[in-house]
Each structure stands twice: as structure tokens, then as C-alpha cells.
Amino acid sequence: MTSELPISIENLTVGYGSEVILNDISLELRNDDFLAIIGPNGGGKTTLFRSILGLIEPMNGTIRIYGEPPATGVKHIGYVPQQSMFDLRYPINVESVIMMGLRIHKGLRPFYSKEEKEMAEVAMEYTDTTDLRSKRISALSGGQLQRILIARALVSKPKILLLDEPTSSLDPAMRDCTYDVLKKVNSDGIAIMLITHDMGSISHDVKRLACMNRRLVCNDRPELTDDMISLGFHCPPGLLKVSDNAKCSCGCHDNNQGDVQ
Amino acid sequence: MTSILDYLSMHLIQNMFLATIFACTLCGVIGTYVVVNKMVSITGGIAHTTFGGVGFSYYVMSVLLVGWFTPMIGALLFSIVSAIILTYCRTFLDLRQDTLIGVIWAIGMALGVIFLSSMDHSVMTPASYESILFGNVLFVGNQTLTIMIILTITVLAIVALLFEDLQILTFDEIHAKISNIKVNLLTLILYVIIAVSCVVVANVVGIIMILALMTIPTAIANLYTASLKEMMILGTIFSILFAVLGLFLALAFNSPPGATVVLIIGLVFVVSLSVKHTYGKIMNKRCKKPS
Numbered sequence: 001m002t003s004e005l006p007i008s009i010e011n012l013t014v015g016y017g018s019e020v021i022l023n024d025i026s027l028e029l030r031n032d033d034f035l036a037i038i039g040p041n042g043g044g045k046t047t048l049f050r051s052i053l054g055l056i057e058p059m060n061g062t063i064r065i066y067g068e069p070p071a072t073g074v075k076h077i078g079y080v081p082q083q084s085m086f087d088l089r090y091p092i093n094v095e096s097v098i099m100m101g102l103r104i105h106k107g108l109r110p111f112y113s114k115e116e117k118e119m120a121e122v123a124m125e126y127t128d129t130t131d132l133r134s135k136r137i138s139a140l141s142g143g144q145l146q147r148i149l150i151a152r153a154l155v156s157k158p159k160i161l162l163l164d165e166p167t168s169s170l171d172p173a174m175r176d177c178t179y180d181v182l183k184k185v186n187s188d189g190i191a192i193m194l195i196t197h198d199m200g201s202i203s204h205d206v207k208r209l210a211c212m213n214r215r216l217v218c219n220d221r222p223e224l225t226d227d228m229i230s231l232g233f234h235c236p237p238g239l240l241k242v243s244d245n246a247k248c249s250c251g252c253h254d255n256n257q258g259d260v261q
Numbered sequence: 262m263t264s265i266l267d268y269l270s271m272h273l274i275q276n277m278f279l280a281t282i283f284a285c286t287l288c289g290v291i292g293t294y295v296v297v298n299k300m301v302s303i304t305g306g307i308a309h310t311t312f313g314g315v316g317f318s319y320y321v322m323s324v325l326l327v328g329w330f331t332p333m334i335g336a337l338l339f340s341i342v343s344a345i346i347l348t349y350c351r352t353f354l355d356l357r358q359d360t361l362i363g364v365i366w367a368i369g370m371a372l373g374v375i376f377l378s379s380m381d382h383s384v385m386t387p388a389s390y391e392s393i394l395f396g397n398v399l400f401v402g403n404q405t406l407t408i409m410i411i412l413t414i415t416v417l418a419i420v421a422l423l424f425e426d427l428q429i430l431t432f433d434e435i436h437a438k439i440s441n442i443k444v445n446l447l448t449l450i451l452y453v454i455i456a457v458s459c460v461v462v463a464n465v466v467g468i469i470m471i472l473a474l475m476t477i478p479t480a481i482a483n484l485y486t487a488s489l490k491e492m493m494i495l496g497t498i499f500s501i502l503f504a505v506l507g508l509f510l511a512l513a514f515n516s517p518p519g520a521t522v523v524l525i526i527g528l529v530f531v532v533s534l535s536v537k538h539t540y541g542k543i544m545n546k547r548c549k550k551p552s
Contacts, residue, residue, distance in 0.1 A: 053435075053438075053439050054439070055435065055438055055439070074439050077439070079435075079436070079439060081433070081435055081436070085433070085435070086432070086433065087297075087432075089297075089483075090297055090431075090432055091297065091483055091486050091487060091488055091489055091491070091492045092428070092432060092487075092488060092489060093487050093488050096428070096488060096489075097432075099425075100425075100428075100429050100432070100433070100436060100440070103425065103426070103429055103436075103437075103440040103441075103442065104439075104440045104441055106425070110421065110422050110423070110424065110425065111425075112425075134487070135487075136487040136488075152436075
């Protein structure tokens, strides 16, 4: 049943003013799904997330989160934004950042309950960040900060996790560490959708792959298709060898495209 | 020669210290939001519109003979209206915020000059431009002090109630939106409490130097704290400590109180920054030494 899908998007068109950013997008996120959406910068990936989160009103089409519109369905979603959005000089420690994820449950009450503090403890243990709780965010490495943001997204026990460029500023070791956490999250039944412009950073654990560049092409397997290459990278498919460390003669390249295989 | 204790037994001096302590408490708390949310220019814009309010008050009192419309009430009216305009334009209009701040800043000052020059000088004599712009904490009367105390307690109560939401808003606005926080309303509340704080602080250091007292003590606190609450507490302590020190020096050297306070706080900031920078360099060198 469509209404039971974590996310169901039908004929979505979104734009800013007269400029259309997403053109007639249809997409489903299934239960236990692990979907990666790749595509160039400016292709509309973040706009798609903002539409799902109810931050942008679509021009046309519908978004349903477990059958509900984004305004109410957003409670099922844990969202991990790009790290570059944050001012790391902000005086805040790890525990306070994670507690923010409980605001939707806390409501207008000016303090967190004992139960909510226990939920934060569970999220910190789950992401192995308990030892960092009193550290200021400026003292964290990129990988540690990513785990903190994942903990914040998970603390309210969402059924869906959305991640915006989760590995863009991480070295390979930290990237693998982040994906280990996501693998555990997905195996615990949480549907994951992540977006990235860097094909080389996609996890082996991704179950499906989609490519977005204003339009969307989706594959039910974690493999690049000719349509995706043509849409996302404007290359004739023959020029981009997916199976090896290929470099496209038209200028776009990726060193680890084999990862998505 | 009059001793410090003799000074402290004077009613005006007691009022001066009480007004400074309450204003500095607001500076520590609200200044924290100003610094972490990079709202220094916005605060400057709002602060300078209070000059228009003070001028308007003198005009209303002298021409329309409305005695209760004191300069502090006029300043409150103008600063709150400017906060509402700024919030509205930020939320609903596609305008560059810095341009808007410049416009509001200039219009507020111009209105102040026009109202002060149009008032009926035969009915009352206004405070000098100098004392409005640079403050004269020695002339804080009982009524003004009472209003300052009420405003301070009200603003602190609002911050205590909305602390978590304000922290989320100023740290991650997107997260605030998806957490069902009424972001536009909360932004308006933040701007209005900044406006009210500007009016309270203006009584101590004057309009021109509000920014110094609102930003420097909390900026120093930001160098040494790991959370918003710690920054507020340390910012308040620094603010009161340096302001009281400045007042004592002003009494001792017969210098203008507001300017002396600001100068002391500015000097402490420069020293703190140098100490922090030097300490950081030393620690880096130690870490790089091979064991």
C-alpha cells in the first residue's frame, strides 16, 4: 500500500520563483531501504530534501511520509544536515546538540524530562559518542561531529533517516566509520536516504541508487545505469566505465566508481 | 577629600551602581545571543533608533504636554517598532539585511534630531545630545531605575522560558523549523528582547556605546566557555566586574562614566585575546615537540 511507504513522492515539481529546480520527480523510499541519490551540485538534491522536510512548498505534485503530508509526517524523520552549515565557534557541547533532537517531543516544556535524558544516553551509546558528551563542538573531528549529528537525528527514534552529503568532508577512515553506523541503523529497520555529489564516497551497503539533475533516474540495484550517467554527468555512457577507476574524457571523473557496484 | 565610602552613601551613586548591575546582567545574557548569532549590526541598528524615540518623547512632552511619555518610553517604542520592521523584512521580503539596518539606523537618528529641534524649548529643556548619545548614569532617577529593573526581570524570565528554543534557533534554524518551533515568532521575540535590552543599557553607557557593553564582555566569555549557559554567566560576571571597575575609576579620575566603562572593557578584550592567542601558540609548540 502506498500509504505505508516511508516516503512516496509523485510528480513533484519545485522551484524558486519562476526557476524550476525539480521537474516532475517521482520516487519511493521503501521500508528498510538504503537509497543513495547522486548528482552534480545544483541538481536539486538538497531542494528535494527540503521539500520532504516541508520547508519548501511544491509547485506541483505530492509528498507523503507514511501517508501524511510533510507538515505532520516530518516527525517520522531524522535529518542530518551538511556539516558546513554549522558555526563551529558556537559555544555548545555534544550533549546539548544531541538533546536538540528531542525538541519535537518536549514541546514547550522549558526542560527535558528524565526519560528524554535517557533517550539521549541511548543515542550516544548507539553512535559511540558517550565519551564526547561534554566536549565543545569546535574540539571535534569531522567524523566525530558526523556521529553527533547522526545521534541527534536518531535520538527521537525516527523511522526514516535523511542525510545530506554525510561524508563530504571526511577522510576515508572516518567515512567508513560513518557508514558502519549507518549500516547498523539500516539493519535496525530504519529506512535511509542520503544524497551526495561524490560517487566515490558511496557505501557498499547502499541497496538502491538514484541520480538527480533536476530530473531523477532510479535503479532498484546499487549500480549506475547509462541513463544516470547521461543525466548526472552529461557524458555519453560509453565514455564512463563504471567497473574500473575511470576518468571521463569530457571532464567529469570519479576515482572509486567501483564502490557502487 | 571625599572618600569612596562617602560617594557610595550618596543616593545617586547607589542608583548608578544598581542601574549598572542590572544593565550588565542583561548584557551578559542577551549579548550572548548577539555574539553567537552574529547580530552585532542588527543590535547597532536597533540601538540607534532609540535616539529617534528619545527625541519623539521630548517633542510629545513639550508640544502635546503628555508628561508620562518619558524618553525611556519613547526609546522603547522606537526600538520595538524597529525590531518588528527588521523581523518582518527578514522573514517576508527579499531585502539585504545590512542595507535595511543602515536605513533604519539613519532614519532613527534623523528623526531624533528633527524632533529635538522641533520641540518647545520654552516648556522644557531636553537632555544634552552628549548625555543621550554617550550616557550619564549619574542621573538615573528612581523611576528610571524601577523601569530598568522590571524590564530586566521580564527579559530574563522570557529567556529562561525559551532558552532551549532560542539555542536551537541560533544554532541550527533548519532544525528549529522541522522541530515545530515557530521560527518567525521566536525570531521576533529575540529581536524585541534585544531592543528592550538596548534601551536598558542606553541608560548606563548611552546609545553610541550600547554595542560595546552588549558584545565585548560576552565575546571575552566566548573565549573560555563551552556552552551557552556558561557564556551567559561568565559574560554577566565580566560585564558587572569591568563596569563597576570602570565606574570607580570614573569617580576617582572624574572622567565620563560610560566612556570609562567601555574603555576598560575594550582593554580587557584586547588583553584576553592576546593571552588566549599566546597560550594557544605555546600549547601548539609543546604538542609538536617530539617526545
